[in-house]
Amino acid sequence: MKRTLVALAxxxxxSPVFAQPSAPAAASSPAxxxxxxxxxxxxxxxxxxxxxxxxxxxxKITPQQEDQWSKFADVMRDxxxxxxxxxxxxxxxxxTMSALDDMKxxxxxxxxxxxxxxxLVEAFEPLYASLSPxxxxxxxxxxxxxxxxxxxxxxxxxHAAGADAASATKP
Numbered sequence: 767m768k769r770t771l772v773a774l775a776x777x778x779x780x781s782p783v784f785a786q787p788s789a790p791a792a793a794s795s796p797a798x799x800x801x802x803x804x805x806x807x808x809x810x811x812x813x814x815x816x817x818x819x820x821x822x823x824x825x826k827i828t829p830q831q832e833d834q835w836s837k838f839a840d841v842m843r844d845x846x847x848x849x850x851x852x853x854x855x856x857x858x859x860x861x862t863m864s865a866l867d868d869m870k871x872x873x874x875x876x877x878x879x880x881x882x883x884x885x886l887v888e889a890f891e892p893l894y895a896s897l898s899p900x901x902x903x904x905x906x907x908x909x910x911x912x913x914x915x916x917x918x919x920x921x922x923x924x925h926a927a928g929a930d931a932a933s934a935t936k937p
Contacts, residue, residue, distance in 0.1 A: 811846065814843060814846035817842070824904060844882075849878060849879065853875070
């Protein structure tokens, strides 16, 4: 039991989801949080769009593949919006959440991330099947390198790391 609690405490301390940036008291008001999250939300959306364009170009998507590509890109956008919304809620409630509420919200975020990944795989499978052997090799290399090297540092931006999950940890 003691080991479980120590492991849970270590996980919570190291997890970027639980890390919260320190902010002056005035900046933690709901109005300040809403104002602060609007530009961050726009930045997240821009990063997702940037990643979509980057992949479209690097995979050399053909006109015949555009329909499958659009479905995949739409799932990326939806995942990004879902995660951004969940993290905005988390930020807005962080000063009033109990430890139990915090854990429940983390569970919700983790489940949304898993569900989003499943939808992304489902959308990518037919696209991948339509790729030429050269494109498949490009995809294999691109995705392998993306998962081996984090694109965004959770340590520098702990409050944004989870919201970027849809764009950073997924294609």
